[in-house]
Amino acid sequence: MQTDIAYRLILASASPARRALLTGAGIDAEVIVSGVDESVVEADDAYTTSLALARMKARTVAANLPADPAALVLGCDSVLAFEGEVFGKPDSADEAIKRWTAMRGKSGVLHTGHHLTGLVSGLQAEAVGTTTVHFADVTDAEIEAYVASGEPLQVAGAFTLDGRGGAFVERIEGDPGNVIGLSLPLLRRLLADMNIPITSLWRR
Numbered sequence: 001m002q003t004d005i006a007y008r009l010i011l012a013s014a015s016p017a018r019r020a021l022l023t024g025a026g027i028d029a030e031v032i033v034s035g036v037d038e039s040v041v042e043a044d045d046a047y048t049t050s051l052a053l054a055r056m057k058a059r060t061v062a063a064n065l066p067a068d069p070a071a072l073v074l075g076c077d078s079v080l081a082f083e084g085e086v087f088g089k090p091d092s093a094d095e096a097i098k099r100w101t102a103m104r105g106k107s108g109v110l111h112t113g114h115h116l117t118g119l120v121s122g123l124q125a126e127a128v129g130t131t132t133v134h135f136a137d138v139t140d141a142e143i144e145a146y147v148a149s150g151e152p153l154q155v156a157g158a159f160t161l162d163g164r165g166g167a168f169v170e171r172i173e174g175d176p177g178n179v180i181g182l183s184l185p186l187l188r189r190l191l192a193d194m195n196i197p198i199t200s201l202w203r204r
């Protein structure tokens, strides 16, 4: 790592929650949405799916940028592993109701793939964060109301930790940011693998 470079982070994600996590941690990321079609990845497990999509998002954005040695591109993708299935965002209200009816009182593992790549150095680092999520034994009426709010349809796994869904998550084992969509301690390790201290990305 060249210590004199003031690195800048480009977040290849439309997720406002991911950007907010970075902003809160002192990192003003530039957002460039990848626009990748997530259906092209047909992996059958959550780990492989989330990592392949994170890599595709980061590399798609990186490929369309001018060569800047100070630019780093981060792609993320979150999916929920539950009873052998891999859940992204539900396709419909009915699917969200069906998922919550199955999930209530049980637990799943939220996987968020992270892929970080330098534009010029060719350096890259990737990993998957996993957080076990224990769902509350919610009632049918709570499920109906939550799905009617529209929130579950916007998010991987049909639940949030920091939104209305927070009332329906009893506890988690692992990094909460990873559930929201970006694990800051994992990002710190990826940057360290590229010999870049996360503190060098902090706003001045």
Ligand SMILES: Nc1nc2c(ncn2[C@H]2C[C@H](O)[C@@H](COP(=O)(O)OP(=O)(O)OP(=O)(O)O)O2)c(=O)[nH]1
Pocket (backbone or CB within 6 Å): 012, 013, 014, 015, 016, 017, 018, 033, 034, 035, 038, 057, 076, 077, 078, 079, 089, 154, 155, 156, 159, 160, 161, 162, 163, 179, 180, 181
């Ligand atoms: N605020 C919040 N958002 C969540 C939570 N869990 C999942 N999400 C959102 C973050 C992402 O927008 C979305 C996960 O789906 P993806 O990883 O495919 O990202 P998305 O398609 O939204 O954006 P991207 O593909 O990265 O441009 O769900 C949560 O606990 N809190």
